[in-house]
Amino acid sequence: MEHIVIIGNGISGVTAARHIRKMSDKKITLVSAETDYFFSRTALMYIYMGHMKFEHTQPYENWFWEKNRIELKKGFVSKIDHQKNQLIFEEGESLQYDKLIIATGSKPNKFGWPGQDLNGVMGMYHKQDLENLEKYAPNNKTCKRAVIVGGGLIGIELAEMLNSRGVPVTFLVREDSFWNGVLPAGESGMINRHIKNHHIDLRLGSNLKEIISDEEGKVKSIIIQETGEEIACNVVGLTAGVSPNIDFLKESGIELGRGVKVNRFLETNIPNIYAIGDCAEQHEAIGNRRPIEAVWYTGRMMGETVAQTICGNKLEYKPGHWFNSAKFLDIEYQTYGWVFGKPKEYEEQFHWIHQDDTKCVTVSYHKETREFLGINTFGIRMRHEIFDKWLTEKRDVDYVMAHLIEANFNPEFFKHFEKDILNAFQKQQTINA
């Protein structure tokens, strides 16, 4: 019986394992050093906030794995010997495989800041990070202030977490507006104000210079590069993005870039070794997507795809239209298609914002053809299926704006804004015309 070994029990690895099991009788082993069972990484924040306990973040009950004959192996893989088709664990143990899937995910970025390895400095990615945070910031007596470095999705989640326990937060964001590499100015500005409404000390255009230690090797303060200001704090959260977690592959002979290099079939340069999820890097980016996509659902889709290939139905990884979602404190965000933070030369954007400053919509379309290119929506839920269809049908923006109500996914009885949005759009069109 062919033995499929998967390193990493995150969404990518687990999806691959599940789909391989559905299609075949192969022996499957899922290796992880982080936890015994699969959990949803995106839900870690809710454990610290008290919305859930760790067991609630596990999508499958513990009997699931044995019932589906997916063997779980806890251990840290230190080396891969592809000539012998075996993994070597940290403790010296080894494991034979016939096919290997690398799905080791990411690790938080550290940019060589002085003091970045002090006690009380942490990312927010692994379960161990959460345990660390519980240790250094259990409450606002032990942690009088926390500083978060890096204004992305994990940064704002960490800010929300600490805020829920009444820990004062200083939030250092390199850009001059929150996440404006991705979000257009109107949206980014709204989120800036929302962060401040939550009494988070948002510092835009601020970089970390260094982290200062106390006598015991714990964080005492940080210094801001631009102003030289020293901010006393007990915890520093480093959330300046993530990169592939592939250090253990350096000597393996597997071709690496920033991540594990794969072709469209998710194959590495070594036969029988595949890489999926956050740690995989496409030789060439697919469409407007980045070569490395550290997104929940792309990990899942790569798992679905590689399972087909492994079970004999060789298949390219062909993601459909781009979409994503996030939540910024109380404001939900969804995106379908492409809306760029800095509009491309062919791109025209229409922006509508509600007067309560918690809802807005940005629609992107082609200047000449008026083809609908994408939408960002904040505080109004919209239907994935409808936008996916409209993007496939290459609808023009006027059609989309007139039919926006079909895409509404808010709960029943919620106030509708489609008319306001359409009116504002038509007004803008007449002005531009």
Next chain:
Amino acid sequence: MAVERNMALTGQPPKSLNTKQKIGVLIGMTGLLILLLATFNLNLPNKAIWLTLSLSAITAGIIIFSKGAYDKKLEGIKNDAVWFNSMSSRGVLAWIAGIALTGFYVILYFFADLLGLGQGADGTNTGLIALFDPLSYAFKNEQASQWFVYGTLYTIAIIGFGIKFIMKYKHNRYEQLRTVSVIFFQTAFAFVIPELMARLNSDTFSLPYNDLKNMWPLNYYAFEQWRVDQFINAQTIGLFFLILAVLMIFVISPWLTYKYGKRWYCSWVCGCGGLAETAGDSFRQLSDKSVKAWKLERWMIHTVLVFSVIMTVATISTFLGYDSTKYWFTKNAFLISVGVFLTLLFAGILYYKRNQLNKSAVAGASGFFIFTIAFLVLISFIDLSQIQIQAKYFSFGLNNKSYAADSALRAFYGFGIGSIFSGVIGTGFYPILGNRVWCRMGCPMAGILGIQQRLFSKFRITTNGGQCISCGNCSTYCEMGIDVRSYAQKGENIVRSSCVGCGICSAVCPRGVLKLENDNLEGRINSNEILLGNDVDLMDYVNNK
């Protein structure tokens, strides 16, 4: 991770109470203290004033507490510290509350004399129940019973905690409207209207206490002889209510369930549901989501349903039998119509819905069906009222009376299901088992509506393409113990008989994945292997295989 539980009312954020919340607790507790003092027969002169004071203090206390909790916060989900607070995470406070509530139910149902029922001179009340006399006189010119006390406190709880819930979900109109609705139905239909109607009763005219929305089989005594007789004797108006009760079961309720799902009843109208959604809201996360619990649920709720059906059939057929001259329906005509109705219903479902039923559902339903029909045949041959049953064998010697078999069946149902299951366990155990144990495991009404919802309804919870991140908020906060995430992460609509449509899964979802909808029957159940967003060819290939 060792997460510390803290019992103290003060403590670190987010568990700590602010000043306003502490004032709320103090005022509310003062209101409860007055009730407690009355229970211990402290002589309170001018009961009307003390009662007003007590009930106002309880309501005001809850409202002030909620204002403290939510007023200064921005609109959004307010689940911080749910699993840290002792009360909402089965800590010491939860156990204390659970034991207190359970004790209250046991006393209320079985030892009402301890509350002062009829303990004064000439059968007047003393203690807690006497405190409620002035209000009862104001309504219907009679002294209070333990049920009047219970009804009043029940209504106060739904109003007070309903207002709290509305403040908590200030950004969510579905939750707000739903809560206004349960407050209205409890206050008007279950409390004020029936109490006022009792005023109309005289020596020549009397109607039974009639909560219009409280349908059979939730109202398991709806068709007992004394009620049916009272309705018939009350002429036109009585007959109207009797016919309405039957129409509710066979026409109105199935139609509403077809259009909107069982939520029209369970989370918008029902009194049990009303309490669960308001006073019980803090405990929704405690429901058991395991597959094991679901298996138990299927057996339990349908067993109770069958029990309620045969109990009711036995009751009606018995009085139709020995009082055959009084009613235009005879015992055998009744039994045959029930048998024919159930057979047609069962055969129809098996035939028309065969694709939606899995093997275990068919096997279970067949078992229940055969058992019910066998029982019908049995009671067509025997007269249950002639068989005597010694209660001591079934009540650990607590009850030494002997009953006719039909009343024994009724008494056993009333005791086991009506009192112990729905009251003592269903509500008393809120802080330990969650707020919907009765609705999920025991309510025969929910059982019927559930079958209708699963097979004959436009209602479903739609999932939003590929947006689910499997975080688990939806499953955690589902009071019915549905593993919502297991559907959402597969992009599959949630079509479950137990879903009461409270809408909280949709509210707590951080990615906007879930939406309660009434839509076409076609494509309502859509199981997918691969979600929207992936390669179109792959989706087609796998999902159509």
